[in-house]
Amino acid sequence: MVNPERKIKLCISGMDKIYDNGDGVRNINLDVYNGELVTMLGPSGCGKTTILRTIGGFLSIEKGDITIDGKSITGLPPEKRPTAMVFQSYNLWPHMSIYENLAFGLKLRKIPKDEIARRIEAMLELVKMSGSQKKYPGQLSGGQQQRIAIARSLLLQPEVLLLDEPFSALDAKIRMQMREELKKIQSELGITVVFVTHDQEEAMAISHRIVVMNKGKFEQVGTPTEIYDNPASKYVASFIGEMNFLNRDNKIIAVRPEDVKILRGFKEGAINGTVRTIMILGHYVDVNIQWGEEVLKSFIPRTELSDLEVGGKVHVEFGKTLEFPVEGSS
Ligand SMILES: Nc1ncnc2c1ncn2[C@@H]1O[C@H](COP(=O)(O)OP(=O)(O)O)[C@@H](O)[C@H]1O
Numbered sequence: 266m267v268n269p270e271r272k273i274k275l276c277i278s279g280m281d282k283i284y285d286n287g288d289g290v291r292n293i294n295l296d297v298y299n300g301e302l303v304t305m306l307g308p309s310g311c312g313k314t315t316i317l318r319t320i321g322g323f324l325s326i327e328k329g330d331i332t333i334d335g336k337s338i339t340g341l342p343p344e345k346r347p348t349a350m351v352f353q354s355y356n357l358w359p360h361m362s363i364y365e366n367l368a369f370g371l372k373l374r375k376i377p378k379d380e381i382a383r384r385i386e387a388m389l390e391l392v393k394m395s396g397s398q399k400k401y402p403g404q405l406s407g408g409q410q411q412r413i414a415i416a417r418s419l420l421l422q423p424e425v426l427l428l429d430e431p432f433s434a435l436d437a438k439i440r441m442q443m444r445e446e447l448k449k450i451q452s453e454l455g456i457t458v459v460f461v462t463h464d465q466e467e468a469m470a471i472s473h474r475i476v477v478m479n480k481g482k483f484e485q486v487g488t489p490t491e492i493y494d495n496p497a498s499k500y501v502a503s504f505i506g507e508m509n510f511l512n513r514d515n516k517i518i519a520v521r522p523e524d525v526k527i528l529r530g531f532k533e534g535a536i537n538g539t540v541r542t543i544m545i546l547g548h549y550v551d552v553n554i555q556w557g558e559e560v561l562k563s564f565i566p567r568t569e570l571s572d573l574e575v576g577g578k579v580h581v582e583f584g585k586t587l588e589f590p591v592e593g594s595s
């Protein structure tokens with residue numbers, strides 16, 4: 266995947282955006298490659314939207330620069346930037362038909378009418394909303410409205426598409442479906458996307474790279490696998506996926522639940538415990554083991570559950586473990 270000849274599409278360098286109250290983001294540096302989908306992931310308030318809005322031109326910056334294809338865009342208003350943004354709330358015009366919603370930006374660009382109709386038809390097909398031209402936003406479900414909002418942005422043929430938690434108002438099932446479709450559309454069009462979410466699973470599912478954010482700063486930038494397997498800090502380790510943390514000898518030992526192996530019966534010198542809870546979550550099982558004062562979480566395949574029951578005596582072995590310092594808990 267890492268191709269040395271990849272072209273940088275979007276570059277943010279030494280960027281500060283600080284609000285009057287002192288909140289904001291400082292010294293942001295990020296390269297996004299052509300055709301890449303990069304997700305900014307972090308809890309509410311960590312600065313994701315702030316960064317996205319500085320790229321889109323809805324916020325001015327105090328320091329640094331933002332370039333697209335090597336050209337600075339920091340002085341340009343949103344409509345002059347080669348970006349398009351989709352928000353959590355669909356932002357469709359309720360009194361306009363889907364066709365009118367989609368045609369609006371193209372008309373401003375003086376594109377001929379039959380060309381507009383042709384592009385809209387093709388775009389609706391891409392987002393699986395063929396034939397909805399005459400409908401109104403109120404007649405569509407949340408997921409369908411968000412497809413239209415994405416279609417509207419894509420029709421502007423932006424160099425970089427900015428998506429701010431676009432699926433977070435949708436039901437879990439629809440959200441998963443939208444993820445898959447976004448991924449498909451993104452790779453078909455080869456468009457560069459900066460995606461924002463607080464949902465680590467969503468970030469893992471769709472991203473080429475993830476930027477894990479904490480309080481206005483980048484904690485780690487890497488592929489989903491890099492971040493999952495080698496989290497750079499305890500913060501990242503706890504934010505991405507599930508993790509057991511054990512305080513030992515002034516260190517924190519971290520173990521993923523899938524690396525906690527459960528063996529039957531007590532064993533001398535081993536980590537002995539009793540089964541506290543068993544939750545069958547489809548193809549795998551979440552087993553909690555009480556070990557003294559601590560609770561260890563283990564994920565095991567359902568086929569390995571067999572005779573395991575709550576209260577049963579077991580001992581555990583760890584597969585891969587990670588270590589983090591206790592102090593400063595980086
Ligand atoms: N217009 C604003 N004025 C002052 N502070 C703001 C403004 N918008 C956001 N903030 C603050 O900046 C920080 C980052 O906010 P935001 O970028 O919205 O985070 P996120 O999108 O990750 O939830 C938060 O502390 C938030 O309260």
Ligand SMILES: [Mg+2]
Pocket residue numbers: 310313314315
């Ligand atoms: Mg936000």
